[in-house]
Amino acid sequence: MITKAKLDPRKKCLLAFANYGGKTALHHAAYHHSNPAVLELLIREHPLALSATNEFGDTPLQCAILPQDMWSEILSFM
Secondary structure (H helix, E strand, C coil): CCCCCCCCHHHHHHHHCCCCCCCCHHHHHHHCCCCHHHHHHHHHHCHHHHHCCCCCCCCHHHHHHCCHHHHHHHHHCC
8 A cells, every 4th residue: 555655746747647548647547457556646646637538538437447448349339
């Protein structure tokens, strides 16, 4: 468990960046089912990332629940 870990304040702003698909560090960690302590650290250090959406409109929670390849399959039936 990462209880005392803190990010360097100079690097903390990096958590707000998103890649070309709009995915933040929290999107990636959630999608790949990272250690809960890592998720906790990312949320604690950048809570606004919880509501960030990627290019598909998915929040990190949605990425954690259903893998992206399954979204494509589901949408093809709609």
